Amino acid sequence: MLILFLLSISIASQGQRTKRGEQRLIKSGQNFEKMRVVQVTDSLDFIILRNKSLDIPHLKRNIWDLLSERMLATVNDPNHAGVGIAAPQVSVNRRLILVQRFDKDDKPFETIFNPEIIYSSDSVHSRIEGCLSIPEIRDTVTRSWTIEVLYYNSKGKKIQETVEGFTARIFQHEIDHLNGILFTDRIKH
Ligand SMILES: [Zn+2]
Secondary structure, three states: OHHHHHHHHHHHHHHHHHHHHHHHHHOOOOOOOOOOOOOOOOHHHHHHHHOOOEOOOOOOOHHHHHHHHHHHHHHOOOOOOOOEEEHHHHOOOEOEEEEEOOOOOOOOEEEEEEEEEEEEOOOEEEEEEEEOOEEEEEEEEEEEOEEEEEEEOOOOOEEEEEEEHHHHHHHHHHHHHHOOOOHHHHOOO
16 A cells, blocks of 8 residues: 555656656757657656646647647657657656547648547447557557547637547547556457
């Protein structure tokens, strides 16, 4: 019990530490300069990936625009490209994700602040997933086909939206990251 208690304190203080530390980290690079992606195989990175992320207050502050630009550069890194990324993957335990919108023309990446899934359909689909933070593992994950998600967009506007299919899968994978859940937790054998 004590060990668990101490562990929860250290995880909580990890979240606290972010206040000043996260600003330093985000400002450590230029606009659109990519960031290091944490890896599940590293013990300190693992704590960040398992931490529950905090809401982003004051959405209009430039720091979150900079973080979003740097996450975009990171997910578009030709050597390590993905279709979505969550802030904890660049060591920032905040509720911010980037999702590639395969349900829209030109398939843009969108910045999603403080997302919350308010409905998940019983209708599911299975597909192979991977993760920028988990080397070498790709496996089948079953997820809801349709979700309803509440979030703030890059202009600070509150959005409630129904999303389906592959794009809904990306939302679910990335929002899991904000809750310390990895896709490998959802693999059934
Ligand atoms: Zn992932």
